[in-house]
Amino acid sequence: MATTRLKTTQRTRGYRAKTHRGSGLINLLYIPALILFAIFMVYPLVSGIGLAFTDWNGYSAARSFVGFDNFSRLFTDPVFGQSLVNTFIYGVGSMILQQIFGLGLALALDRKFRGRTTARAIVYLPVLVSPVIMGTMYYLLLQYNDGAFNEIVVALGGDRVAWFADSGNAVAIIVAINSLQFMGISMIIYLAGLQSIPEMYYEAASLDGASTWHKFRYVTVPLLQPAFATSIVLNLIGGLKLFDIIKILTNGGPGYSTNSVSTLISITYFDNQNAGYASAMGVALFVIILAVTLVMNKMLGRKQLEA
Amino acid sequence: MKSGKTMRSVKTASVVALVGALALAGCSSDDGDAGSGSGESSGSVDATIEFQTGLAVDDTEAQALKELAAQYEADHEGVTIDLVPAGEDYEANMKVRLAADDAPDIWNTHGWSVLRYGEFLLPLQDQPWADDVIPSLETTMVTADGEIFAMPTNIDISGIIYNADVLKDAGVDPAGIDSWDDFAAAADKVNSDTVSPVYIGGKPLSAAVADRVVSGTFNDNQLTEMTDGTFVSSAYQEMLDIIHSWGEAGYINPDYSSASRDDMAKALAQGQAAFEFGPSLLFDNALSFNPDVNLGFIPMPSNTGGPKYLVGGERTAFGVSKSSENTEVATDFVNFLAENVTDLAAASSSPPGLTTGTMDLGPIQPSFDEWVTEANTPVVPYFDRVYLPNGSWDAMQVTTDSVITEQASTADATEQMKTTFDNLYGQTK
Numbered sequence: 034m035a036t037t038r039l040k041t042t043q044r045t046r047g048y049r050a051k052t053h054r055g056s057g058l059i060n061l062l063y064i065p066a067l068i069l070f071a072i073f074m075v076y077p078l079v080s081g082i083g084l085a086f087t088d089w090n091g092y093s094a095a096r097s098f099v100g101f102d103n104f105s106r107l108f109t110d111p112v113f114g115q116s117l118v119n120t121f122i123y124g125v126g127s128m129i130l131q132q133i134f135g136l137g138l139a140l141a142l143d144r145k146f147r148g149r150t151t152a153r154a155i156v157y158l159p160v161l162v163s164p165v166i167m168g169t170m171y172y173l174l175l176q177y178n179d180g181a182f183n184e185i186v187v188a189l190g191g192d193r194v195a196w197f198a199d200s201g202n203a204v205a206i207i208v209a210i211n212s213l214q215f216m217g218i219s220m221i222i223y224l225a226g227l228q229s230i231p232e233m234y235y236e237a238a239s240l241d242g243a244s245t246w247h248k249f250r251y252v253t254v255p256l257l258q259p260a261f262a263t264s265i266v267l268n269l270i271g272g273l274k275l276f277d278i279i280k281i282l283t284n285g286g287p288g289y290s291t292n293s294v295s296t297l298i299s300i301t302y303f304d305n306q307n308a309g310y311a312s313a314m315g316v317a318l319f320v321i322i323l324a325v326t327l328v329m330n331k332m333l334g335r336k337q338l339e340a
Numbered sequence: 341m342k343s344g345k346t347m348r349s350v351k352t353a354s355v356v357a358l359v360g361a362l363a364l365a366g367c368s369s370d371d372g373d374a375g376s377g378s379g380e381s382s383g384s385v386d387a388t389i390e391f392q393t394g395l396a397v398d399d400t401e402a403q404a405l406k407e408l409a410a411q412y413e414a415d416h417e418g419v420t421i422d423l424v425p426a427g428e429d430y431e432a433n434m435k436v437r438l439a440a441d442d443a444p445d446i447w448n449t450h451g452w453s454v455l456r457y458g459e460f461l462l463p464l465q466d467q468p469w470a471d472d473v474i475p476s477l478e479t480t481m482v483t484a485d486g487e488i489f490a491m492p493t494n495i496d497i498s499g500i501i502y503n504a505d506v507l508k509d510a511g512v513d514p515a516g517i518d519s520w521d522d523f524a525a526a527a528d529k530v531n532s533d534t535v536s537p538v539y540i541g542g543k544p545l546s547a548a549v550a551d552r553v554v555s556g557t558f559n560d561n562q563l564t565e566m567t568d569g570t571f572v573s574s575a576y577q578e579m580l581d582i583i584h585s586w587g588e589a590g591y592i593n594p595d596y597s598s599a600s601r602d603d604m605a606k607a608l609a610q611g612q613a614a615f616e617f618g619p620s621l622l623f624d625n626a627l628s629f630n631p632d633v634n635l636g637f638i639p640m641p642s643n644t645g646g647p648k649y650l651v652g653g654e655r656t657a658f659g660v661s662k663s664s665e666n667t668e669v670a671t672d673f674v675n676f677l678a679e680n681v682t683d684l685a686a687a688s689s690s691p692p693g694l695t696t697g698t699m700d701l702g703p704i705q706p707s708f709d710e711w712v713t714e715a716n717t718p719v720v721p722y723f724d725r726v727y728l729p730n731g732s733w734d735a736m737q738v739t740t741d742s743v744i745t746e747q748a749s750t751a752d753a754t755e756q757m758k759t760t761f762d763n764l765y766g767q768t769k
Contacts, residue, residue, distance in 0.1 A: 090731065092435040093459065112756075177595030197597040198745055286543040287597065288742030303432040305760065306731030
């Protein structure tokens with residue numbers, strides 16, 4: 034009996050030693066990725082935070098320490114305030130539209146019908162296109178002269194429309210185009226979620242006489258909570274960081290009225306030559322996205338547990 | 341339990357680092373020590389000179405440079421001139437390279453040889469062409485100590501650019517426009533469903549209008565105040581009021597918000613625009629759309645009682661990096677370009693930047709002869725390059741755009757400009 038226990042203990046130790054050696058090798062394999070992450074992510078982050086305390090112009094050798102001046106300016110700068118509001122509109126607006134259309138398309142394309150795969154590919158295709166190309170395509174479509182939208186308006190007897198002349202219109206167009214481009218991601222996430230729901234729940238609900246709406250409300254929605262969490266957080270962060278489409282469609286105009294914090298950082302850094310202040314904006318955006326992400330993760334994580 | 345906590349901490353730290361890095365990735369500088377040039381030390385025949393031309397690959401001036409570089413290479417065995425064309429973000433790229441101590445051997449200073457690039461460039465006042473720089477460029481290209489950092493191949497002179505055929509059809513004599521009221525009367529005459537009296541290529545080109553009109557709303561005392569760091573709001577708002585009045589009267593093209601520089605050139609070339617404000621490059625662009633178009637320019641009216649004026653300054657100029665490993669070869673090549681300034685200026689349809697060059701402005705020559713040679717119209721420097729701190733261009737662009745698109749009153753836009761001026765002026769002190 035004692036011999037058997039000894040052998041078992043030796044086997045266990047041998048297994049643990051092997052596992053330990055294995056995990057040591059695995060840890061070594063992390064190193065290249067960690068080095069790249071440190072060079073291209075951590076170093077710029079730390080360096081950017083350092084710059085936020087200077088008045089550097091972005092290219093000159095001269096720079097002075099200015100303490101918290103750049104940060105205090107954020108609270109009184111109306112342009113930053115407007116860009117912050119726009120950032121939330123882009124983030125929340127895009128996120129809501131992407132959930133509605135993504136879920137709707139996932140439900141429609143989860144059914145079996147001919148051409149289903151092609152339809153899914155078509156909806157997903159814009160995700161593969163660079164936002165710069167997407168923005169340029171819509172810029173051409175929405176041009177005042179020769180733009181396809183205005184040609185249709187004129188053909189229907191209307192007057193040409195300057196689509197980007199009004200800041201409200203321009204913000205709405207940016208949200209719509211961003212949502213259109215990335216709703217394919219939501220669709221894929223929801224499709225994966227729908228396919229992981231066992232069919233027996235629907236069969237049980239049918240036996241209990243549940244209608245289609247009731248099945249959706251009481252079976253699909255609760256079991257899609259993990260998919261909701263993933264899709265909402267991903268889309269929200271994407272919207273909060275929106276840059277390329279704004280740059281192409283409006284370049285922040287009219288005036289500063291369609292800037293997000295990301296585009297304002299670029300303008301402040303490169304055009305206004307105020308790298309220190311731009312870095313302070315970057316730090317603020319970092320804190321905001323981090324806070325939103327943590328809150329959303331906590332809220333949606335709790336929902337998942339309840340589900 | 342402990343390992344779960346550790347994992348969560350690692351996850352949280354990773355999320356913090358990732359989100360932060362994404363947010364700040366564009367805000368950092370690289371303090372690397374990369375050198376420039378790839379040839380041997382100065383004096384060696386084996387040298388590769390990186391030359392950031394600041395010109396588009398299909399630019400006629402770039403083509404002329406290419407031919408001259410080939411000629412220089414043929415005469416100097418072992419020397420390679422690597423001409424690099426500019427992309428849309430030339431200025432931003434140059435700033436990043438300077439910040440990274442990775443300057444090219446030669447680059448186009450496009451109006452900023454002293455204020456922005458001076459600290460990175462080799463002083464060239466001892467070169468054989470230095471005494472031949474056109475006098476009107478001296479305000480912005482020569483420092484108080486007599487230093488000059490770039491060789492100007494041409495000079496940008498323009499005022500109000502017009503399509504002569506459009507004005508003729510509407511019965512407008514451009515030479516008779518002496519005030520902004522005259523200009524408004526002319527705009528009324530040409531205004532129609534097919535012709536925009538004033539065509540502006542969207543937000544990026546709005547500052548080009550402001551930068552030209554504003555020199556006529558500041559008097560000498562106000563200009564001195566600006567130089568001393570006091571923003572004169574009343575004179576700046578007067579400029580914005582003029583531009584705003586054009587918008588209210590319906591003179592500005594309805595596609596303003598989506599128009600581009602190409603659209604400006606096309607509208608001018610195709611008779612859809614009567615007047616435009618911009619660099620003399622617009623002439624080249626318009627002629628490329630329609631070689632037969634009749635174009636000209638007139639001086640800008642002054643609102644301060646002063647004489648009408650033209651606006652001019654450095655356009656294409658080439659400086660040598662003082663950190664280059666091939667300063668002698670690079671300087672020698674710039675000197676070679678100076679010897680061929682006539683060819684380079686002709687390729688850009690602009691007057692040469694050196695007095696040794698001769699002029700061939702093509703269809704614009706009559707306007708130049710009338711207003712520059714015969715009338716001796718004063719040429720004032722670009723306002724932003726002399727009276728606004730470095731980095732003000734974007735604010736000028738945004739404030740003008742805000743007024744044109746009715747996003748801000750002229751008073752609010754002026755206040756916005758003042759804030760930028762004060763911040764940037766403090767930064768440069």
